[in-house]
Amino acid sequence: xxxxxxxxxxxxxxxxxxxxxxxxxxxxxxxxxxxxxxxxxxxxxxxxxxxxxxxxxxxxxxxxxxxxxxxxxxxxxxxxxxxxxxxxxxxxxxxxxxxxxxxxxxxxxxxxx
Amino acid sequence: xxxxxxxxxxxxxxxxxxxxxxxxxxxxxxxxxxxxxxxxxxxxxxxxxxxxxxxxxxxxxxxxxxxxxxxxxxxxxxxxxxxxxxxxxxxxxxxxxxxxxxxxxxxxxxxxxxx
Numbered sequence: 440x441x442x443x444x445x446x447x448x449x450x451x452x453x454x455x456x457x458x459x460x461x462x463x464x465x466x467x468x469x470x471x472x473x474x475x476x477x478x479x480x481x482x483x484x485x486x487x488x489x490x491x492x493x494x495x496x497x498x499x500x501x502x503x504x505x506x507x508x509x510x511x512x513x514x515x516x517x518x519x520x521x522x523x524x525x526x527x528x529x530x531x532x533x534x535x536x537x538x539x540x541x542x543x544x545x546x547x548x549x550x551x552x
Numbered sequence: 553x554x555x556x557x558x559x560x561x562x563x564x565x566x567x568x569x570x571x572x573x574x575x576x577x578x579x580x581x582x583x584x585x586x587x588x589x590x591x592x593x594x595x596x597x598x599x600x601x602x603x604x605x606x607x608x609x610x611x612x613x614x615x616x617x618x619x620x621x622x623x624x625x626x627x628x629x630x631x632x633x634x635x636x637x638x639x640x641x642x643x644x645x646x647x648x649x650x651x652x653x654x655x656x657x658x659x660x661x662x663x664x665x666x667x
Binding site: 443472474479480481482483484487497529531537538540541543544545546 | 556558561584586593594595596597598601603641654655657658659660
């Protein structure tokens with residue numbers, strides 16, 4: 440089954456404790472991205488990657504890191520999480536080319552205390 | 553700044569009624585306008601999309617109306633069903649949604665369809 444898989448689905452942690460949210464897709468998509476969803480703000484892009492070893496900032500990159508060492512994986516790293524990073528996070532992937540739909544994972548709900 | 557503004561924030565409709573969600577955009581370079589549907593505990597999924605060379609696109613009970621001069625587009629759900637209850641996001645992109653044209657999302661609308 441074609442899918443984007445995120446782990447963990449839920450995480451409660453404390454300020455300053457480094458964490459990684461993993462994202463993996465099995466559709467051989469070149470393009471992957473991370474979004475955060477907050478009430479009243481919709482989805483905002485954090486980082487994106489057009490292919491292996493090619494990443495760039497989205498609209499809200501502060502406090503986040505990413506890497507793309509393999510085509511299928513695109514982890515999101517919070518090196519020193521803070522309470523304002525409490526949010527619902529989504530990973531997405533798609534083929535490059537015009538009008539290709541984005542496929543989203545089922546989300547990771549992160550609470551930073 | 554919010555480049556895509558979506559309204560209403562929430563909408564309650566009776567079964568069989570018409571649901572209408574509106575979006576307005578600012579960037580005239582946008583040329584791809586998808587709508588995403590999100591159920592609780594799930595990620596958004598593409599519902600329907602339109603390009604500005606047409607004024608309307610229909611897929612089943614879902615229709616996008618597009619007004620280029622007003623920089624507005626809307627989603628109409630005909631014969632709304634309880635199973636349509638979800639959060640809906642409009643989005644916009646330039647470059648046809650290619651890798652160099654990221655999606656900018658609206659704020660979302662929570663639709664509730666009462667039986």
